[in-house]
Amino acid sequence: MNSTKGSMINEKKGRIGCVKWHGDLMDTRTFSNAGQDLYVRVNETILAQYAKSSGSLTKKAKLAISIVSVLLFFLVVFLVYWLAKRKSKGKERPDKFVSRVLTGSTYFEKSTADLDDENTINSSELPFFNLSTIYVATNNFSASNKLGTGGFGSVYKGVFSNGKEIAVKRLSKHSGQGIEEFKNEVVLIAKLQHRNLVRILGCCVQDEEKMLIYEYVPNKSLDYFIFNETNRALLDWTRRIFRGDQNEANTNRVVGTYGYMSPEYAMEGLFSVKSDVYSFGILLLEIISGRKNTGYYNETYPDSNLVGHVWNLWGEDNALKIVDSSLVDSFHFNQVARCIQIALLCVQEDPTERPTMSAVLVMLSNDAALPQPGKPPFLVKKSGTIEDNSINYVTCTIVSTR
Structure with missing residues (x-):
């Protein structure tokens, strides 16, 4: 601070004095427990200019803080969204799982009018069945409904609420090649839909279960x-x-x-x-x-x-x-x-x-x-x-x- 005005000094032991200086005020310090109180008298014009300058700097700082805060907020939102998307890739939805396996092509264009609407989950490629529906149809995979066992897993007979008989191929949870077999089954059947093939009605991919649902062929193999x-x-x-x-x-x-x-x-x-x-x-x-x-x-x-x-x-x-x-x-x-x-x-x-x-x-x-x-x-x-x-x-x- 450059000033030529007098200043009041409150010195120790109650003594009061007045000091007059020219040029910059140097070597002033703040002490918590000791030192002298210094009261500075400044020209009103200079004080007004200083106050105006200090206020301007405060507004700029507030503006900068606001901008940085907004940017940080959007950055956090983006990171949360990105992490959620990345995590979701590791847990594919059932319809996404089959869509990926089918290599992007829509093979299933058959009608499911002969099935109850409540039995299926909508899919543009292959009807999905609720796991609860399959449990009811097979009587909780009763041993009396078991038709046989293969490399894929076990096959069970089931009956829908409308009386339609089905055969359910249930992927074995302990099958080392079961997942690959399931993918191959879906891909091949998708490509091989034909009037002379045992017709696939849909599939179930829910919780830990992966199943294929076929029409039931009653006359054995x-x-x-x-x-x-x-x-x-x-x-x-x-x-x-x-x-x-x-x-x-x-x-x-x-x-x-x-x-x-x-x-x-x-x-x-x-x-x-x-x-x-x-x-x-x-x-x-x-x-x-x-x-x-x-x-x-x-x-x-x-x-x-x-x-x-x-x-x-x-x-x-x-x-x-x-x-x-x-x-x-x-x-x-x-x-x-x-x-x-x-x-x-x-x-x-x-x-x-x-x-x-x-x-x-x-x-x-x-x-x-x-x-x-x-x-x-x-x-x-x-x-x-x-x-x-x-x-x-x-x-x-x-x-x-x-």
């Missing part, structure tokens, strides 16, 4: 009959091929199961329509023989599977030996021999040599001459158990004739 010593006698040759939905439609077999996978898919992960042809050929051999494709069949070739066994008999011109003994009185030799040859054409190692399914249909429908089949793969069964091998499992709904 083909393997229920042909792989059972007692039941196989109930299906003669004609019924095995033409009996309603008792064919490849509902074998309950999965495309990725050991023995059904084509070599190019099992070894290299290459999948095509010719992979399905291979699986159809395996299925046809099972229908004819009444035997599982991975079993033991030949003392001469102890490591051969069903395909290898049939191929060896074919080379010996003795393929009819594989025919199920329960069919002896019901089949026509020429028909069965033709089916065996078609099956071997379907399971050739080179996928380009396999016929298309339309060609297979023509072969099964007439008596035209057939080409000679080439060597099939997997002539020797791998040693060890199936569990010892690393298998690329893919579950899939299998064809069901209507």
